[in-house]
Amino acid sequence: MNKERLEQITFGILQVIKINANIEILINDEFSYLDLKRAIDDLKRNHLLIDYLGELELTNYGNEELKRLKKTINIGSMIIPDFRYFIDKRGINDVYLP
16 A cells, blocks of 8 residues: 555544544545555554544544644545435435425
8 A cells, every 4th residue: 555545544534533423434446444444453553543442532643643644635635525414316306305
């Protein structure tokens, strides 16, 4: 894995964990479950994440790394939509009542 890709996946994971979002939003053409698993294991091993009672949390080092990555990565290319709030498309004649 090259440095740029490693920084992108690290930034994505740290950002998702910081805002307590669903990690599945990172699964796309670039990152697979296996990529995320390996990266999370590396982040734990490097003390950027801790597993506290079954939930991942950022350490102080993790927060510092996230700040550093925010400065170096082009965040515009890392906008991550939250697919939980997408709705199914409706037909042109259907009526949508929330």
